[in-house]
Amino acid sequence: xxxxxxxEMVTPYKQVLSExxxxxxxxxxxxxxxxxxGHTPLLTTLRVGEMSYKRGxxxxxxxxxxxxxxxxxxxxxxxVDTAEKSDxxxxxxxxxxxxxxxxxxxxxxxxxxxxxxxxxxxQRALIRIQVAGKMR
Amino acid sequence: MPSLKDIxxxxxxxxxxxxxxxxxxxxxxxxxxxxxxxAVAARPYAQKLQKVVSHLAQRExxxxxxxxxxxxxxxxxxxxxxxxxxxxxxxxxxxxxEAERFIRNNTKGYTxxxxxxxxxxxxxxxxxxxxxxxxxxxxxxxxxVSFKTAQLIGEEIVxxxxxxxxDAVYLIYNAFQSAVVQNVTxxxxxxxxxxxxxxxxxxxxxxxxxxxxxxxxxxxxxxxxEVQLFRALLESNAxxxxxxxxxxxxxxxxxxxxxxxxxLQYNRARQAAITKELMEIxxxxxxxx
Numbered sequence: 335x336x337x338x339x340x341x342e343m344v345t346p347y348k349q350v351l352s353e354x355x356x357x358x359x360x361x362x363x364x365x366x367x368x369x370x371x372g373h374t375p376l377l378t379t380l381r382v383g384e385m386s387y388k389r390g391x392x393x394x395x396x397x398x399x400x401x402x403x404x405x406x407x408x409x410x411x412x413x414v415d416t417a418e419k420s421d422x423x424x425x426x427x428x429x430x431x432x433x434x435x436x437x438x439x440x441x442x443x444x445x446x447x448x449x450x451x452x453x454x455x456x457q458r459a460l461i462r463i464q465v466a467g468k469m470r
Numbered sequence: 471m472p473s474l475k476d477i478x479x480x481x482x483x484x485x486x487x488x489x490x491x492x493x494x495x496x497x498x499x500x501x502x503x504x505x506x507x508x509a510v511a512a513r514p515y516a517q518k519l520q521k522v523v524s525h526l527a528q529r530e531x532x533x534x535x536x537x538x539x540x541x542x543x544x545x546x547x548x549x550x551x552x553x554x555x556x557x558x559x560x561x562x563x564x565x566x567x568e569a570e571r572f573i574r575n576n577t578k579g580y581t582x583x584x585x586x587x588x589x590x591x592x593x594x595x596x597x598x599x600x601x602x603x604x605x606x607x608x609x610x611x612x613x614x615v616s617f618k619t620a621q622l623i624g625e626e627i628v629x630x631x632x633x634x635x636x637d638a639v640y641l642i643y644n645a646f647q648s649a650v651v652q653n654v655t656x657x658x659x660x661x662x663x664x665x666x667x668x669x670x671x672x673x674x675x676x677x678x679x680x681x682x683x684x685x686x687x688x689x690x691x692x693x694x695x696e697v698q699l700f701r702a703l704l705e706s707n708a709x710x711x712x713x714x715x716x717x718x719x720x721x722x723x724x725x726x727x728x729x730x731x732x733x734l735q736y737n738r739a740r741q742a743a744i745t746k747e748l749m750e751i752x753x754x755x756x757x758x759x
Contacts, residue, residue, distance in 0.1 A: 344518060346617045346700055348511040364681050377522065378680035379689045402690060404522055404677075411518055415617065 339371050341387060343396070343412040350396075350417045355387040358410060360403055369405060376405040380414065382457045384465050395420040397465040399458065423466040432459035474743065477736040481729060488725035494557065495718035502649060502711035508615070509646060509704040516701045523694050525677075526687050527662060535684070537661055537691040541637040546580040547605075547630065548572055549623075549659065549699075551643035551706040552592030553612050558714035562591035564654045565642050572642065572656065573600050584636070588612065588623070588703075612710065615703045617696075624696035631660050643702045644709035650716045652709040659698060662691070 339358060343351035358369040361383025379402045386395045401414030435456035442449050472480075527538050550569045552562045569592075573583045585603040587593050593607045611619045630636055639660040644652040679686050 344515045346512050346515050346620075346697065347508070349514050362680060374678055376678040376680060377526075377686055379686055402522075402686070404518075413515060413518055 337371055338408070339369065339373075340409040341412070342410070343414065343417055345414055345417050350419075351412075353387075353389060355389045356391075358385070358387045360385050360412070361398065362403075367403075369410060371408055373405050373407065375407070376403075378403055380412075382454065382461055384461055385412070385417075393468075395465045395468045397423065397458075397461045418462065418465070420465050420468055423462050425463065425466045428459050428462035428466065431455060432463065435459055472739075474736065474739050477732060477739060481732045481736065484725055484728050484732065488722055488729070491718045491721040491725060495715055495722060498558075498711045498715040498718060502708060502715055505704065505708035505711050506646070509701075509708045512701055512704055516697050519690070519694055519697050523662065523690060526683070526690070535687055535691060536632070537694075540661055541634075543578065543580050543637060545582045545584065545636050546578070546638045546640060547584050547586060547627070547636040548640045548642060549586045549627070550588065550592050550596075551612075551641070551702060552587065552589035552595075553706075553710045554590040554609060556591055557717060558710055559717035561644060561652065561710055561713035561717075562589070562595060564652075565644055566592050566595040568654045568656065569642050570596060570599055572640070573603060578638075580638075586627075612703070612707055615700070615707050617700055620700035620703055621696050624692070624699045627659070627699075628692045628695050636660075641698070641702055643706045644713070646705040646708040646712065649712040652713055657698075657702070659695060662694065 338354040338356060341351055341353050341355045341358060342349070356371075360367040360369065361381055363379045363381050367378070380398060380400065382399055383397075384395060385398050386393055388394075397416075397418045397420075398412070399415040399417070401412060403413070404411045435452050438452045439449070439456060442452065548569055550565060552565060556562060569585060573585065576583065583603065584605045585596065585600065586606045586608075587596065587604060588608045589612055590607075590609050593604065593609075596604065608623065611623075627639055631639060638658065641655075641657045641659045643655060643657075645655040647653055
């Protein structure tokens with residue numbers, strides 16, 4: 335059994351990560367997933383959330399948007415729409431987006447077409463702020 | 471025989487044109503580099519997704535997901551990718567002609583084929599030829615390709631396919647081969663056709679699916695359409711810049727050739743004028759003697 339996981343993370347724009355990690359936590363669609371080397375092959379979708387991984391005893395955090403993950407025994411491939419490492423997040427922008435989304439949600443009713451869109455935006459902003467707060 | 475002044479004027483105007491074509495070539499070259507980088511950067515994502523989808527598709531039974539099973543041959547949608555701007559050789563005309571041929575010849579035997587166009591130039595070309603088939607035109611999306619754009623268009627296509635408005639969706643675009651070579655490509659976007667050759671190797675791994683396989687599939691397949699579209703948009707963009715660069719390069723070369731010819735003509739005319747003047751002076755002087 336391999337001692338490390340080969341983590342690869344790609345977005346449509348670029349390859350974000352390609353590293354050897356010791357453990358990995360993912361925001362799965364139906365709950366958080368903790369992955370250690372030697373995991374059984376798994377394919378699942380991800381929701382908006384925070385992904386964290388441990389490399390060399392240090393924790394790293396990444397904010398991810400919709401995507402999915404393919405897990406093999408010692409390789410993990412994460413495909414996401416957007417991924418931002420904790421030190422890449424523009425906190426001011428995230429806070430502004432949060433404010434905007436909150437404002438918009440107040441005036442809308444649940445049935446509105448864009449309600450779901452704004453709600454997703456709110457969630458993204460929240461996750462960004464949360465991840466940025468964990469900066470090393 | 472044009473006068474000296476006329477020739478000089480023409481040389482001036484050709485020089486102006488050459489300056490413009492040279493500048494356009496340089497801009498296209500810079501844009502090409504960026505477009506190429508973007509296309510290359512998007513490749514891993516598309517490849518990985520493709521791999522997973524073909525894994526999934528192979529395990530799917532014949533009555534599986536609608537995106538994977540062939541339907542009747544009633545209505546098809548052709549999505550044509552062109553540019554908003556011209557001056558790029560055959561970049562816009564070639565795929566547009568291909569689309570026209572696709573609709574007219576109808577080799578696959580559909581009862582009805584509709585056309586959806588991205589780019590102003592494609593619309594201009596086909597408006598008077600198969601105008602009644604055009605259902606929608608997107609403009610101003612090719613200059614700056616973002617994943618969002620591909621998502622929006624992809625969602626629309628997926629919705630139409632899902633409602634069975636169309637039985638198949640085809641994509642016609644300029645595939646990027648190199649800076650000077652673009653290939654007009656016709657691709658079937660929907661339903662997906664899984665590649666069979668990987669059969670042997672994938673049987674070894676059996677995946678766990680969370681929440682369930684059909685749900686994973688239902689989420690990934692629409693994504694696949696968006697990603698395919700995104701990739702095609704990026705490639706088309708790179709092709710456009712490549713085509714423009716080579717078109718402007720040959721335009722600049724033609725201009726300098728023309729300037730050479732005109733300069734020769736100008737010098738001849740000037741010489742002829744001097745000779746004529748000299749002769750007049752000499753014959754004038756002779757007559758006074």
